[in-house]
Amino acid sequence: MTDQIEIIEETTEATNTLLSGLRRVLMAAVGAVVLTQEQIEDFVGKLVDRGEIADGDARKLINDVVERRKKIVHSGARKAEDEMDRRIESLLWRMNIPSKGEIDSLSDKIAELSRKVDDLNHQSPG
Structure with a gap:
C-alpha cells in the first residue's frame, strides 16, 4: 500500500513539473x-x-509575416506536443504502465482469441 502511495506521489510530482514547464514555455x-x-x-x-x-x-x-508566424507557431506547438507525448510515454514505461497502443494491441489479440474459441466451440460436437 505504501508503494502505491509513493508511486502516485511521484507521478503527481512529475506530471505537475512537466505541465508547469510546458505552461511556462507556451506562455x-x-x-x-x-x-x-x-x-x-x-x-x-x-x-x-x-x-x-x-x-x-x-x-x-x-x-505575410503573420501567416509565416502562424506556421512557425503551429510547428512549434506540434514539436512541444510530440515532446510531451514522448516524456509521458517514458514516465509510463518507467512506472511499468502500458501505453494506449499496447492496451489496444492486447485488446485486438483478446478479441481474436475469443473468436477462435467461439469457432472451436461451434465446431466441436456438443
Whole structure:
C-alpha cells in the first residue's frame, strides 16, 4: 500500500513539473508572438509614414509575416506536443504502465482469441 502511495506521489510530482514547464514555455511563446506582432506593425507603420512603402503593400507584408508566424507557431506547438507525448510515454514505461497502443494491441489479440474459441466451440460436437 505504501508503494502505491509513493508511486502516485511521484507521478503527481512529475506530471505537475512537466505541465508547469510546458505552461511556462507556451506562455513565453505567446508573449513573444504578441510582442513581435506589435513591433512589426509599428515598424511597417513607420515605413508607410515615411513613404517608403505603400499602404497596400504594408498590409500584404504584415499579413505575410503573420501567416509565416502562424506556421512557425503551429510547428512549434506540434514539436512541444510530440515532446510531451514522448516524456509521458517514458514516465509510463518507467512506472511499468502500458501505453494506449499496447492496451489496444492486447485488446485486438483478446478479441481474436475469443473468436477462435467461439469457432472451436461451434465446431466441436456438443
